[in-house]
Amino acid sequence: MDRRQVILGGMAVGAAWLAGCSGDDPAPAPSASTGPTTPPTTTPPPGPRAIDPQLDGTIASGLNVPWAIVFLADGTALVTQRDDASIVRVTADGQVTQVGDVPGVAPGGEGGLQGLALAPGDETALYAYLTGPEDSRVVRLEFDGERIGSAEPIVTGLRKAFNHQGGALTFDRNGHLFVAVGDAADSGTAQDRDSRNGKILRIDTQGRPVDGNPFDNEVWSWGHRNVEGLAWDAQGRLWATEFGDQTTDELNRIVKGGNYGWPNVEGDGGDDQYVRPAATWSTAEASPAGLAISGDRAFVAALRGERLWQVPLQGGSAGRPRAFFIEELGRLRSVAVAPDGSLWMGTSNTDGRGDPARGDDRLVRVVISQ
Incomplete structure (x- = not known):
């Protein structure tokens, strides 16, 4: 059996999107204490034991580079297919139906149809990040619950390239949309606060800067190379996965106005003028794409x-x-938390850089219950 094949298993019900608040806290001083100055007088009882992730079967197969996963109120998932430039709906028992093709997409390299987001409390519109013929952009897609309709651009003119597109989207609880924009293979953009490339943006649903942004434009944080994963923890803190260059990949906590150092720093350069990563890996171990947070655990x-x-x-x-699951499923790109506490995870073996197994690309279910 191919090392990337998994046993077909039982499926769980669909999942709900986890959102958080906008996290308006400024970058903390690196020397600031994050805990009490004196120990507590009592020891709290231990919490429930976290179960290591366990594969629990294939949800759906035959997909095309499933890039992003979001969940509707009924528990079904909407999944972007990067190179097909389409969105499919996937039920917990593996039924896959076309929601529609997204117009204006020009797949190529790392670009195509990428991030997807659903505003809190509103299922009439989807927001998608895509690479077009001339630029990368964010569009609003009308959605009637079954099919997508017209596409309205709300952010245009983002520089595109063969790689470093970024593409992650997420809403906070206040309805602000966060957009991860790669440096489009031009590292100089990341340290230019007037450029939207190499940044995480905070905008409203019309694409306008939100009041309170740190630089009076769309920019929320800067000094990024290529962010493809955004997720909120239970306290409303925003986290991001960051592709490094030659040596070091990162998991970062995103703070208002924070400078994450690229291209001056890769990984933890020990320079306190830049926000230092919360966790790092070698580029051979990671190339961190999708990000999901459940309880006190992040999954990359x-x-x-x-x-x-x-x-x-x-x-x-x-x-x-x-x-x-080291080398069991091949390249892993997308991951999202389901309402039953499981993960839905998408492979990326048909993206031109993988070794497709029978049935690729697939969505698989992973049990991560406490």
Whole structure:
């Protein structure tokens, strides 16, 4: 049996999207204490034991580079297919139906139809990040619950390239849309606060900057190379996965106005003028794409590393990452949390850089219950 094949198993019900608040906290001073100055007088009882991630079968197969997964109120998932430029609906028992093709997409390299987001409390519109013939952009797609309709561009003119597109989208609880934009293979854009490339943006549903942004434009944080994963923890803190260049990939806690150092720093350069990463990997171990957070654990889908990383979170800090499913499923790109506490995870073996197995690309279910 191919090392990337998994046993077909029982399926869980669909999942709900986890959102958080906008996290308006400024970058903390690196020397600031994150805990009490004196120990507590009592020891709290231990919490429930976390179960290591376990594969629980294939949800759907025959997909095309499933890039992003979001869940509707009925528990079914909407999944973007990068190179097909289409969105499919996937039920918990594996039924796949076409929601529609997204117009204006020009797939190529790492670009195509990428991130997807659904505004809190509103299922009439989807927001998608795509690479077009001339630029990368964010569009609003009308959605009637069954099919997508017209596409309205709300952010245009983002520089495109063969790689470093970024593409992750997420809403906070206030309805603000966060957009991860890669440096489009021009590292100089990341340290230019007037450029939207190499940044994480915060905008409203019309594409306008939100009041309170740190630089009076769309930019929320800067100094990024290529962010493909955004997720909120239970306290409303925003986290992001970051592709490094030659040596080091990162998991970062995103703070208002924070400068994450690229291209001046890769990984933890020990320079306090830049926000230092919460966790790092070698580029051979990771190429961290999708990101999901459940309770006090972050889950990172690794492309080149061909594994799922589990990272414990405590406050704004991260513990030692642990790897699972090493080279069992091939390249892993998308990951999302389901309402039953499981993960839905997408492979990326048909993206031109993988070794497709029978049935690729697939969505698989992973049990991560406490």
